[in-house]
Amino acid sequence: DAMVIQNPRYQVTQFGKPVTLSCSQTLNHNVMYWYQQKSSQAPKLLFHYYDKDFNNEADTPDNFQSRRPNTSFCFLDIRSPGLGDAAMYLCATSREQYQETQYFGPGTRLLVL
Amino acid sequence: AQSVTQPDIHITVSEGASLELRCNYSYGATPYLFWYVQSPGQGLQLLLKYFSGDTLVQGIKGFEAEFKRSQSSFNLRKPSVHWSDAAEYFCAVVNNNDMRFGAGTRLTVKP
Secondary structure (H helix, E strand, C coil): CCCEEEECCEEEECCCCCEEEEEEECCCCCEEEEEEECCCCCCEEEEEEECCEEEECCCCCCCEEEECCCCCEEEEEECCCCHHHCEEEEEEEECCCCCCCCEECCCEEEEEC | CCEEECCCCEEEEECCCCEEECCEEECCCCCEEEEEEECCCCCEEEEEEECCCCCEEECHHHCEEEEEHHHCEEEEEECCCCHHHCEEEEEEEEECCEEEECCCEEEEEEC
8 A cells, every 4th residue: 555656756857857756645644755865875855844834955956846735745846957966856754743754655766868 | 063874884794694783863962763774766664763761662674773872872783684684774863853864874685
């Protein structure tokens, strides 16, 4: 029973071409997170939503945006992908913020050509 | 600065041998502590967590971890490693709504 679903699993885009990654959850959790993980590195938090409240990390580039139209869905928009944005993007959810267990999706691997 | 350190980038153990993965943190107060495992191309799965109480925590897949306040450590252990344990392991720490992951330790299991 999938709980955090990410689509697509692999995404190829061109340099500068906007791309949207999708995440959905069946857990009815309040919080949804987006992480960027580059090869052999720790996941890096980009931003999170607590319900409809958006919380951006201070060092997240403006190129990265997010939308949460309802409890179940959250989107990551990369407005003008650069080569340095190629990474695994992980979505996670938790019932409440941070100290609660986070449940991760399988990730979307983004390739920028 | 607050940080999470996993000193071992890569560990190789033989199947059936014991395992200990190290995690140290530098926070003023006792944070919330987690261990996650990531198989290749997959998301992260929670192994165990420590919030308070008994400092020895049992998790899934036969893993356990011990919180040692005096050493600011939360090391992960398993008495007998299976080939399926080969993966990347991340320690994570939450303090005052600031969540940080360690850089990870890659575990290779030899037959």
